[in-house]
Amino acid sequence: MVGTVGDHDDGSDRPGTDASGPVLVTGAFGLVGTAVVRALSAAGIPVVASDLDIAANRRAARARAGVTVRWADLTAPDQVEELLAAVRPSAIVHLAAIIPPVCYRRRRLARAVNVDATATLVHCAEKLSAPPRFVLASSIAVYGARNPHRDETLLTADTPLRPSDLYGAHKVAAEGLVRGSSLEWVILRLGGVLSVEPMPGLNSDTLYFEAAIPADGRINTVDVRDVATAMIAATTTRSTKEVFLIGGDRSHRLRQRDIGSSVASASGLTDAIPPGRPGDPARDEAWFATDWMDTTRSQEVLRFQRHSFPDMLAEIRSRTGLLRHVAAPAAPLLRWYLRRLSPYRGDSRAFADPWNAIRARLGDPDPDLL
Numbered sequence: 001m002v003g004t005v006g007d008h009d010d011g012s013d014r015p016g017t018d019a020s021g022p023v024l025v026t027g028a029f030g031l032v033g034t035a036v037v038r039a040l041s042a043a044g045i046p047v048v049a050s051d052l053d054i055a056a057n058r059r060a061a062r063a064r065a066g067v068t069v070r071w072a073d074l075t076a077p078d079q080v081e082e083l084l085a086a087v088r089p090s091a092i093v094h095l096a097a098i099i100p101p102v103c104y105r106r107r108r109l110a111r112a113v114n115v116d117a118t119a120t121l122v123h124c125a126e127k128l129s130a131p132p133r134f135v136l137a138s139s140i141a142v143y144g145a146r147n148p149h150r151d152e153t154l155l156t157a158d159t160p161l162r163p164s165d166l167y168g169a170h171k172v173a174a175e176g177l178v179r180g181s182s183l184e185w186v187i188l189r190l191g192g193v194l195s196v197e198p199m200p201g202l203n204s205d206t207l208y209f210e211a212a213i214p215a216d217g218r219i220n221t222v223d224v225r226d227v228a229t230a231m232i233a234a235t236t237t238r239s240t241k242e243v244f245l246i247g248g249d250r251s252h253r254l255r256q257r258d259i260g261s262s263v264a265s266a267s268g269l270t271d272a273i274p275p276g277r278p279g280d281p282a283r284d285e286a287w288f289a290t291d292w293m294d295t296t297r298s299q300e301v302l303r304f305q306r307h308s309f310p311d312m313l314a315e316i317r318s319r320t321g322l323l324r325h326v327a328a329p330a331a332p333l334l335r336w337y338l339r340r341l342s343p344y345r346g347d348s349r350a351f352a353d354p355w356n357a358i359r360a361r362l363g364d365p366d367p368d369l370l
Contacts, residue, residue: 022046023235024089027096029060032193035228036093041067048087074117084124091133091235092125100167101209105363114170122181134185135234136178141168146291148218149281154294157243168289169367186234191220191247191293193227196315204341205362211342212357214279215257219290220247223307230304237301244298251309253292266316268324272331274339280351288354
C-alpha cells in the first residue's frame with residue numbers, strides 16, 4: 001500500500017548496495033522516525049516512510065508533504081517482502097519497536113515486533129539482488145541495570161551486555177540477528193531521547209514509570225534531532241559493522257531527577273515535579289538500565305552532537321514564550337497530581353524499587369528466555 005504525502009555522501013561507492021534507491025525508514029511516525037524522515041526530506045535524500053496503517057499515523061503522514069509512505073505490518077512476512085521488493089532501498093533505518101513501559105504489558109506483541117519482525121526484515125533484505133545497508137536503532141538497555149555507586153565508568157561499545165529487562169533482552173537479540181546477517185550493517189545504541197516539542201504518548205502510565213526510576217540514576221540524554229543526524233550519517237559512513245553509542249555532549253550527562261524538573265521549569269512549571277526516590281547503593285539490581293556514555297568514537301565518525309541540554313532548555317523557553325506565565329499557576333496542582341501518581345506513595349522505605357514498582361502496575365519486566 002503506497003501513497004505520497006506532500007555535506008552528504010551518497011554512498012555510490014558502497015559495493016553490494018543499490019545506491020540509487022531511497023532510504024527506507026520503519027517506525028517512521030514515532031518520535032525518532034518523524035525526526036529522521038523530516039531530516040532526510042530536508043536534505044533532499046529520497047526517503048520512503050513505513051509504519052502501521054492506523055489513524056494516528058495517517059494524520060501524521062498528511063503533515064509530511066512530498067514524502068512517499070508505504071503502510072506495512074512488519075510482523076506479517078508477506079507484507080515485509082512486498083515492501084522491500086517495491087522500494088528496493090539503498091539503506092534501511094529500522095526504528096519500529098515496542099518500547100517501555102508498553103512492552104512489559106504486551107510481551108507477546110513486543111517480542112513479535114522487536115525480535116521476530118527484525119529477523120524477517122533482515123532475511124528479506126538479504127534476498128534482494130542489491131542488499132541494502134541495515135541501520136538498527138538499539139538501546140543502552142542492553143547493558144542492564146547500572147548502580148552509579150558501584151561503577152563510575154562510562155558505557156562504551158565494548159561494555160558487557162547484561163540486560164535486566166525485557167526490552168534490553170529484545171535489543172540484544174535484534175543486534176545478534178543483524179550482526180549475523182550477510183548485510184552491511186551499523187548499530188546505534190540510543191540514550192534517553194528528548195525533544196523540544198511536546199512529547200507524544202505522555203499518560204499516567206508513562207508518568208508512573210518515570211517516577212519509579214531512581215532519581216539519582218545516571219542518564220545520558222540526546223536531542224531527537226541529533227539522533228536523526230546520526231541515523232542519516234550511519235546510512236553512508238564507511239565505518240560499517242560497528243556499534244555506536246548515541247548520546248548528547250557532556251551537558252547531557254544528567255541524573256534522572258534533572259530531566260523533568262528542568263524541562264518543566266523551562267515551560268513555566270517551576271517546582272511542579274516532586275522529588276523522586278533515590279536508588280539503593282547496596283543493591284545493584286535495584287537500578288534502571290541507564291548510564292552515562294563515552295561518545296568520543298560516535299561523534300568522531302557520525303558528527304551528530306549539535307544541541308546541548310542548556311540549548312534545548314533555552315529553545316523550550318523561547319517556544320513557550322508568554323504561555324510560561326499562564327502555565328505557572330498550574331505548577332502546584334501538577335505537583336499534587338504527580339505525588340498521588342507516585343508508585344512509592346504511602347511507602348516508608350528509603351529507596352526506589354523500580355522493577356517491583358513496574359511489575360505492580362505495568363506488567364512483567366523480566367527478560368524472555370530467548
